[in-house]
Amino acid sequence: MLKRRVEQSVLGLLASRRSIRKFRKSPISEEILHLIVETGQSAPCYFQAYSVIWLKSEQLIESAFETCGTEAIKQASAVLLVCVDFNKLETFAETVTSEHFLNLDAYPAEVLLSVLEVGLMVENMVIASEALGYGTLLLDCGIYECERFTELLKLPNGVIPLTILLIGEKDENPPPRPRWPLETVLHVDGYRPITSKDAEKYLETAEKLLAREGYLLKYANFKGSYSEYLAERFNANKELRQSYNALSSFIRKHGVKV
Template identity: 30%
Template sequence: MKTIFDHRSIRKYQSTPISEELLSKILDAGTRASTTGNMQLYSVVVTRDEANKSKLAPLHFNQPMVKEAPVLLTICADLNRFNRWCELRNADAGYDNFLWILNAFIDASLFAQNICLAAESEGLGICYLGTALYNAPEISQALGLPKGVIPVTAITVGYPDHNPPLTDRLPLDAVVHYESYNANTDERVNKLFAEKEALESSAKFVVENNKENLAQVFTDVRYKKADNIYFSEKLTTFLKEQGFEI
């Protein structure tokens, strides 16, 4: 519980390497996560080599920690391995559809979170990189991913070189619904987001981006509709190229 409640994203790392023994222990912990039908529909590509991290860095929008962290993990949804096993056993695999994309994404996400908890419990810091989905085709090519394998997220791992404050979260009432879903009325939404909007950091974001409120920072600056459509179409095309029917 302490590891969970102390979590923060680490974006600055010491140069101290992670031992092979510790890394293997952390990755092994990842495999103990829950998984669809015990099929383990995930894989991870470990990148330590400086040259290879430099090749991947632009695909993660050149975020400095990609090259700075001693280890970069690319977590993939992987149906290739299970499909190949089925083929070799004369079993007719029907796992090339949208349902199984979601199942594999869930498996990969659970695997990734176990890795992060294990890493943090050993004194390491981590940071999720959502950019793996944004540039999935290019990352796939760089890592030699075969059909049926999709990069879901990347994680930087290393010994922290800073101690950032905990990130704010919405109140528990925002995400917990008992028995049935609570309608998001105007009053409820205003109440749930009031604390986040009142933060000094939120006010700073609004001023820096010359916006009227925090919501506009998200819609007009951080995650713009035009970008969302572009990357969605790019990802959809890639999924089809990887052999999925969607």
């Protein structure tokens, strides 16, 4: 009974959502795009400190592809750069009081809560896209290349690119990707840290699931195991340290005190 209700409701839609990395090139109407962004806006909000920039021109799409190197950018029907927007927030705050928190040296809660609300907004856009029959992909390149996007779009202080959302016609039907078991996510009346055994068990399950799909080879052209892939991904090498230092100082310089 519950299973059928789930399948027939939005829960079924959420359970069958996958990140789509192969799109069939097709146009998207302004009406649909507006509907998706408005649905994003109907998510729970805090200061609505976000902006979505639709990269619509061929030239900007090409620049986004050159910046991120992700092929799906060229096939997507819409390329949206989603930003945390403390520029808008500052103008808004100024209209209310000149002694607002954005003048402080740090406002950690607002930074974190704004990132949370952007996430909720983005997820609403993902769900709206799914409901309308489109597939989606998020790209971390928005934040890693925030300096490049700022320059490209001449973004003012306080507007920090966070992620890129691709929306498009699905050209693949991938299987489920791994998730940690519920007991490592849901804690009742307290908190239980995971053990290295939990981590090993998760890695083993994830390894099998992703290998069945040929995930790493297909999407990252990586021939090793998932643990080898993650070891590279997590590695705090010199290059990563330098790029993180640059990223932190860029974000601070652009008016968001993280």
